[in-house]
Amino acid sequence: MTRDTLNQHIQAMWLDYLQLNPQARLIHGLFLARNTHLINDHIALRTFDLPEVDLAHLAQPFLAAGYSYGGEYHFPDKHLYARHLQHSDQDLPKIFISQLQTHKLQPDSQQLIHQWVDQIPPAVRATESFCYSGRHWNPSWHNYQQLLAESEYAAWLAAFGFRPNHFTILINALQSHDSIESVNQFLSQRGITLNNLGGTVKGSAAQGLEQSSTLASRINVRFSDGTHSIPGCYYEFAKRYPKADGALYQGFVTDSASQIFHSTDNRQGR
Ligand code: NI
Numbered sequence: 001m002t003r004d005t006l007n008q009h010i011q012a013m014w015l016d017y018l019q020l021n022p023q024a025r026l027i028h029g030l031f032l033a034r035n036t037h038l039i040n041d042h043i044a045l046r047t048f049d050l051p052e053v054d055l056a057h058l059a060q061p062f063l064a065a066g067y068s069y070g071g072e073y074h075f076p077d078k079h080l081y082a083r084h085l086q087h088s089d090q091d092l093p094k095i096f097i098s099q100l101q102t103h104k105l106q107p108d109s110q111q112l113i114h115q116w117v118d119q120i121p122p123a124v125r126a127t128e129s130f131c132y133s134g135r136h137w138n139p140s141w142h143n144y145q146q147l148l149a150e151s152e153y154a155a156w157l158a159a160f161g162f163r164p165n166h167f168t169i170l171i172n173a174l175q176s177h178d179s180i181e182s183v184n185q186f187l188s189q190r191g192i193t194l195n196n197l198g199g200t201v202k203g204s205a206a207q208g209l210e211q212s213s214t215l216a217s218r219i220n221v222r223f224s225d226g227t228h229s230i231p232g233c234y235y236e237f238a239k240r241y242p243k244a245d246g247a248l249y250q251g252f253v254t255d256s257a258s259q260i261f262h263s264t265d266n267r268q269g270r
Helices: 003-020 023-032 055-064 107-118 141-150 152-160 180-189 254-264
Strands: 042-048 068-075 080-086 094-100 164-170 202-204 209-213 218-223 226-231 234-240
Touching: 003 023, 003 164, 023 164, 023 234, 042 055, 042 152, 042 234, 055 068, 055 080, 055 094, 068 094, 068 254, 094 152, 107 141, 107 152, 141 152, 141 218, 141 226, 152 218, 152 254, 180 209, 180 234, 202 254, 209 254, 234 254
Parallel strands: 042 094, 164 234
Antiparallel strands: 042 164, 068 080, 080 094, 202 209, 209 234, 218 226
């Protein structure tokens, strides 16, 4: 994949993401009005661990475009495993891909997921744009509720399919703000709700990364038996700190990411 093609895919992912998170356009505009340009720290993708669609499958086009694997992350309580991909050009976003350990769910939930993944035509799976190709199945509201009862992540994937889950503003590259606290305050003052689970700021300078995120707004999603309003996507903010060698830490912090996953949680108070 050429650099131009890669940029086109990232732009297409951004436009897709805006459909699921209209508030992101507003937030992006607020920062763009106060900064010459913005850097996207990472894009997060979610998938099932079935080989046809797993993390390694979603990673392929990025690896072909010059990305390489960075850290790996385990979230046993959420039945998730994740890796990030990074590019030597630090203006390009890292790609954080998580996958659900499908076999850890109840048998009837596993069966649903297998059925859905089996419906994806191999030619569609093979495209470079597969990671933002959306939903290839038609779940019922009951299917969604069933998955939600055991995995908020599985329910989100069932409802939205393969879409970017969030984009992330890199605070280090801002001229308007230099701390995550000032970013959070700026957003709160404009009526934007942040994910407060475990505190608004996740991580620390000592860990190399501080993160905060909005709480996903509800959007209308069509199910086989009607339309329902459920949490869509969120926007994230990250400040990175130098390691001992002076270079900015480029990885992720498992405990922080675990709390950030809850930004699409239906059940979080709002
Ligand atoms: Ni993230």
